[in-house]
Amino acid sequence: MARDTDSIERDIESARNQLAGTLDELALRANPKRVVENTKQTLIAKLNQPAVKYGLIAAGTVIGLLVVRKVLR
Template sequence: MAERDPERIKKDIDQARQQLASTVDILAERANPRQLADRAKARAVEFVTQPVVMASLAGVGGLLVILAIRRIRNR
């Protein structure tokens, strides 16, 4: 194996350490529970605000209201 300059080895180690620290920071940000919750909430809001989903939810809500009224009347 070729002899390597100790200074070059030191620079390589420092560079690898910086890259590893950057990667760890990125992973920590992605795995942050607050970030995960915010992303999930944004996806849910985006899904629910689609016209097709809103119409479906309105239909289900209306059906539940009708069933509740019928149940109250039949007591």
């Protein structure tokens, strides 16, 4: 059964609107400032986890002691 022209035009307009919305969302997500901000927030959240935080403190302490030991020799 053939579809009428108005129905086809409505479908095309709907698809066009969906595509425009998708492109707007992609442009928003790919904005470099937004990507940097999201990455920064993710990194801060990861570093604030106790296992990571204390592991970095321990590694920094060991490296600091090794440097002091090397300087005093």
